Amino acid sequence: MKWLRKLFNMLWHSVVGKLWVTIMVLVAVVLVILGVFLLQYIDVSFDENASDIKMLFIITAIIGFLLSTFFAFFLSAKLQQPLLQLKDAAVSISKGNYSTRVHIMSSDEIGQLAVTFNEMTEKLEKLIHDLNHQSNHLSNVLRSIGDAVITFDANGEVILTNPQGHMLLQQWQSIEDEWIVEEGLNYPKVPAPLRENYIKVLHHGKDCTDKLHVQSYVWSVVFTPLMSGEKMRGVVAVIRDVTEEHKVDKIRRDFVANISHEIRTPLQMLQGYSEALLDDIVASPEERQELVQVIHDESVRMGRLVNDFLDVARMEAGHMNMKHQLVDVSQLLVRVARKFSVYAKERDIELVFSPSSEQLVLQHADEDRLEQVVTNLIDNAFRHTDAGKRVFIESSAVTLNQQAFVQLKIRDEGHGIPAEDIPYIFERFYKADKARKRGSSSGTGLGLAIVKNIIDQHQGNIAVDSMVGQGTSFTLLLPVTIHETI
Numbered sequence: 001m002k003w004l005r006k007l008f009n010m011l012w013h014s015v016v017g018k019l020w021v022t023i024m025v026l027v028a029v030v031l032v033i034l035g036v037f038l039l040q041y042i043d044v045s046f047d048e049n050a051s052d053i054k055m056l057f058i059i060t061a062i063i064g065f066l067l068s069t070f071f072a073f074f075l076s077a078k079l080q081q082p083l084l085q086l087k088d089a090a091v092s093i094s095k096g097n098y099s100t101r102v103h104i105m106s107s108d109e110i111g112q113l114a115v116t117f118n119e120m121t122e123k124l125e126k127l128i129h130d131l132n133h134q135s136n137h138l139s140n141v142l143r144s145i146g147d148a149v150i151t152f153d154a155n156g157e158v159i160l161t162n163p164q165g166h167m168l169l170q171q172w173q174s175i176e177d178e179w180i181v182e183e184g185l186n187y188p189k190v191p192a193p194l195r196e197n198y199i200k201v202l203h204h205g206k207d208c209t210d211k212l213h214v215q216s217y218v219w220s221v222v223f224t225p226l227m228s229g230e231k232m233r234g235v236v237a238v239i240r241d242v243t244e245e246h247k248v249d250k251i252r253r254d255f256v257a258n259i260s261h262e263i264r265t266p267l268q269m270l271q272g273y274s275e276a277l278l279d280d281i282v283a284s285p286e287e288r289q290e291l292v293q294v295i296h297d298e299s300v301r302m303g304r305l306v307n308d309f310l311d312v313a314r315m316e317a318g319h320m321n322m323k324h325q326l327v328d329v330s331q332l333l334v335r336v337a338r339k340f341s342v343y344a345k346e347r348d349i350e351l352v353f354s355p356s357s358e359q360l361v362l363q364h365a366d367e368d369r370l371e372q373v374v375t376n377l378i379d380n381a382f383r384h385t386d387a388g389k390r391v392f393i394e395s396s397a398v399t400l401n402q403q404a405f406v407q408l409k410i411r412d413e414g415h416g417i418p419a420e421d422i423p424y425i426f427e428r429f430y431k432a433d434k435a436r437k438r439g440s441s442s443g444t445g446l447g448l449a450i451v452k453n454i455i456d457q458h459q460g461n462i463a464v465d466s467m468v469g470q471g472t473s474f475t476l477l478l479p480v481t482i483h484e485t486i
Contacts, residue, residue: 207223273295410473
């Protein structure tokens, strides 16, 4: 019985089976009707030949049944073949083969269905091709954008991003404690720095622009709502790293403020003393000579200040020309030490020069720039060392990680630098304690910034060690050989 039930289900769930069962039911109904109305008359009217007539009737019914079955299968085959082709074509298309076509040569309804199916498939293939082209174009545009682009849906899920956005998401996913906003827990997939603006755009449906300070970086973020009619579908965030622009803007403001501050004092002194000379207020030649000396000193200081400004500007613009050549560091130190020997006697400071026992040579270095570095450091040491103390110049050859270096050390017994100021002493215009700010020989606050830049250009390193009241030591490491591109 089970196999009969399976056979019936199989036939009933196919076009052939349904057609065959329908015809058979119709034939059976016709035969039953004929039998009900005719068999009773056969026994009455044809007593002698009743059994033959009944047999003939049964044979006729069997032949009719077989002929009906034959024609049912013939017709169903004509219907089933194109339908199976349409079914196979639909399955092929569902698997992504959009070039599939149905070849049915008939003009009936099935033929028209096949033509419509082919037209639909052709349009679908063109549509999929256009969508893939647009998707690839969009993907290439997103990858080529230097900014991070992140698209969130209305539930805070990331639905589209470019490589820069993906990297930023990974960096920001762990940031939570510093960014607590209302309703933030409803959107855990939105990074905490973006969450507040995301919620604002999601609720109000308007563009939003903001600057975020995250982990010592500054980011400019533009949020745009994604609308589908009147329904909010999500938010697009375009994030740009503006840290350098922010720093440049701050440097520009600080530069203007500092240069105004540094130039104001000597200009006022020049103006005041020159007016005193013009008004003939000075009585004695000694006082006149003193005023002229002050004017000269301040003009020299302004000239030094302007030169330092120009050096810093050229260095930061990348326009500092380096003349690389073979440099004998030993001779350079001897020359600088000789230059400061007279100055040391005038200040009653002992200059202790300890030359290296071996010749110190740099293969690729700018001799003038290195002399500027050593001069600035020694001048700093003298300006911040009291009379009776010492300034040391030391040099040696060292090897670190199988690379040869020339080590220079400028050490003094001066005022020293507070520990909290040491990380900032190489910044422009930075002056540590009050002892290093004031005085007739105070600097511009640019010398160490210039020194640091020149050492960096030589792929070297500079370190400082200092204790208040005990002195300061600057240690320079210069590689004997550096890359030619530097």
